[in-house]
Amino acid sequence: MKIFLKTLDKLKKPEPSEHECKYDKGWNDAIKKVEELICSYSSADMRIPTDVKLPPEPDKGENPGDWKEYAVTIDGGVLTTSLTYLGDGEWGSVEAYGFEYYPVIAWQPMPPVYKTGR
Structure with missing residues (x-):
């Protein structure tokens, strides 16, 4: 998600000058809305109900x-x-x-393991 937010930040237009361009302002407003939407999701929103789909069989x-x-x-x-x-709809610890x-x-x-310097 960090990479995506950094990419959005790079897409922003420079701050408008006294000759404000409505296109640039609209563009930046849209990017801000996308950032807010992305940040509003939690990892719990990405869970898959087991009655909808299961992982591949081991x-x-x-x-x-x-x-x-x-x-x-x-x-x-x-x-x-x-x-x-x-497998077969069963979950547990070994x-x-x-x-x-x-x-x-x-x-x-599972998310990837955190690596320092990223």
């Missing part, structure tokens, strides 16, 4: 500990957590003794 030939984790909302939960999609199952209602891919 490769059952792989070690379950290597399966992808997703940011999820558990039914009745108040915070986001990460769980593994186990434990030493097997799986711990949870009723997930929404999910999204």
Whole structure:
């Protein structure tokens, strides 16, 4: 999102002079509205309800500990957590003794790891 906002900032026209150009003002007003709209979204708005779509089925030939984790909302939960999609609509955490199952209602891919200097 930072990159997108920086790009919008570069698209802005220079501040109008005393000979104000209505086109430039309208352009900058439109960019400001787009910035406000983008900033109004939270990551929770990007969650995918499990009754709408599920992630790809995991490769059952792989070690379950290597399966992808997703940011999820558990039914009745108040915070986001990460769980593994186990396939066939099942979600859980991979434990030493097997799986711990949870009723997930929404999910999204995990964000990339933060890297310093970005």
